[in-house]
Amino acid sequence: MFSIWKISLLFMVTLALKAETIIKGKAPSQLGGWTDVNLNENDTELQKALAVAIREHNKASNDQFISVVSNVIQARKQIVAGVRYALTAQIAQTACRKSDSAPENCTKSELSTLSQHKTCTFFVVLAPWQNKEELQQNSCA
Numbered sequence: 001m002f003s004i005w006k007i008s009l010l011f012m013v014t015l016a017l018k019a020e021t022i023i024k025g026k027a028p029s030q031l032g033g034w035t036d037v038n039l040n041e042n043d044t045e046l047q048k049a050l051a052v053a054i055r056e057h058n059k060a061s062n063d064q065f066i067s068v069v070s071n072v073i074q075a076r077k078q079i080v081a082g083v084r085y086a087l088t089a090q091i092a093q094t095a096c097r098k099s100d101s102a103p104e105n106c107t108k109s110e111l112s113t114l115s116q117h118k119t120c121t122f123f124v125v126l127a128p129w130q131n132k133e134e135l136q137q138n139s140c141a
């Protein structure tokens with residue numbers, strides 16, 4: 001059982017964390033709620049989620065050429081059994097053929113001059129402690 005001092009300590013820590021969030025100018029998020037990801041920061045987890053999204057997109061597409069993310073429009077994350085990312089990004093085909101190239105060797109610099117950009121929405125779940133990288137949803141227009 002929790003004693004009164006443990007409950008009080010837990011309450012004070014929670015209150016301090018919310019105060020720190022408010023002082024930093026960020027609105028406190030609800031547990032399980034979506035929060036925006038700052039696209040101007042070098043967020044390695046966001047980069048991992050984008051890599052999973054485009055890797056799985058390329059595997060599932062019937063295109064002959066490898067696509068890459070050319071621009072990230074919006075990224076949000078949600079804490080679930082891991083971190084779930086909702087990503088809106090522009091993708092474009094490169095001049096690298098799937099049959100000739102390893103996807104990691106094909107970059108934005110190899111964009112085809114004929115390539116049209118598509119806007120895609122991806123939902124990716126990362127749970128590194130379970131070695132889980134899952135693309136849950138992939139839709140492009």
